[in-house]
Amino acid sequence: MNTEIFIECEKLSKSYQKGRNTITPLESLDLEVSKGEFMALMGPSGSGKTTLLNLIAGIDRPTSGTLAVGGEDLTSYSRSELTEWRSRNCGYIFQLYHLVPILTAYENVELPLLLDKSLSRKQRNERVESALDLVGLADRAGHRPSELSGGQEQRVAIARAIVADPGLLVADEPTGDLDRESGAQILELLKALAGDYGKTIVMVTHDVLAAEAAARTLRLDKGRLSESGAQLKGELV
Numbered sequence: 001m002n003t004e005i006f007i008e009c010e011k012l013s014k015s016y017q018k019g020r021n022t023i024t025p026l027e028s029l030d031l032e033v034s035k036g037e038f039m040a041l042m043g044p045s046g047s048g049k050t051t052l053l054n055l056i057a058g059i060d061r062p063t064s065g066t067l068a069v070g071g072e073d074l075t076s077y078s079r080s081e082l083t084e085w086r087s088r089n090c091g092y093i094f095q096l097y098h099l100v101p102i103l104t105a106y107e108n109v110e111l112p113l114l115l116d117k118s119l120s121r122k123q124r125n126e127r128v129e130s131a132l133d134l135v136g137l138a139d140r141a142g143h144r145p146s147e148l149s150g151g152q153e154q155r156v157a158i159a160r161a162i163v164a165d166p167g168l169l170v171a172d173e174p175t176g177d178l179d180r181e182s183g184a185q186i187l188e189l190l191k192a193l194a195g196d197y198g199k200t201i202v203m204v205t206h207d208v209l210a211a212e213a214a215a216r217t218l219r220l221d222k223g224r225l226s227e228s229g230a231q232l233k234g235e236l237v
């Protein structure tokens with residue numbers, strides 16, 4: 001078996017300076033995530049889950065240690081290089097969707113593509129339609145977020161996250177604001193994106209059911225990462 005490592009962190013640390021105090025949510029973390037793996041990240045509030053997600057997504061930079069995603073050493077990139085890398089390689093899914101309220105579902109999904117001047121209008125159109133189709137919302141393209149249910153809004157947000165065809169998806173409590181059934185649909189979609197489309201997914205969650213949908217669960221606590229028992233359950237199902 002030859003599993004390709006997609007995310008690789010070594011001795012990864014992140015500290016914040018708050019006045020005279022230094023907070024170190026992440027301390028010397030080692031982590032490997034395979035290509036196409038759907039990983040859940042759990043842990044108490046304030047343990048650094050979002051901090052880790054933001055490092056992996058190239059939104060923030062580590063204080064020390066190494067971090068490579070898809071074979072690219074993110075620690076060697078400047079902030080603007082990271083932004084450029086992120087627009088091609090990483091989709092971010094938020095708990096509260098973060099759709100633009102005055103834009104339709106179609107226009108929200110199209111947004112990330114407007115940055116890519118090499119795409120023609122026709123190419124953009126095809127990509128947006130296929131992303132909306134993949135999340136099962138082709139028939140809602142003309143609706144604004146206020147005309148959609150929470151589950152549908154999150155599916156539009158997933159379409160936006162995948163429209164530029166990134167290899168990596170990060171999700172910060174993507175089911176945290178949804179009822180159980182809508183949440184289950186989102187988890188099925190994420191599973192399919194990993195299983196059928198080879199996306200590598202890191203999902204922060206407080207929900208054990210959500211973690212069970214993932215192939216592997218890690219726990220972050222007091223700056224340290226450990227494999228969680230939920231992984232065993234996931235493997236048995």
Ligand SMILES: Nc1ncnc2c1ncn2[C@@H]1O[C@H](COP(=O)(O)OP(=O)(O)OP(=O)(O)O)[C@@H](O)[C@H]1O
Binds near residue numbers: 017023047049052
């Ligand atoms: N930009 C920042 N500046 C200073 N401190 C920060 C910053 N971002 C996060 N922190 C601190 O780092 C620690 C970890 O925060 P983080 O948001 O990663 O936690 P979390 O595990 O995602 O929590 P939650 O489950 O509540 O979302 C907290 O103590 C937080 O106050």
Ligand SMILES: [Mg+2]
Binds near residue numbers: 049050051172
């Ligand atoms: Mg958080």
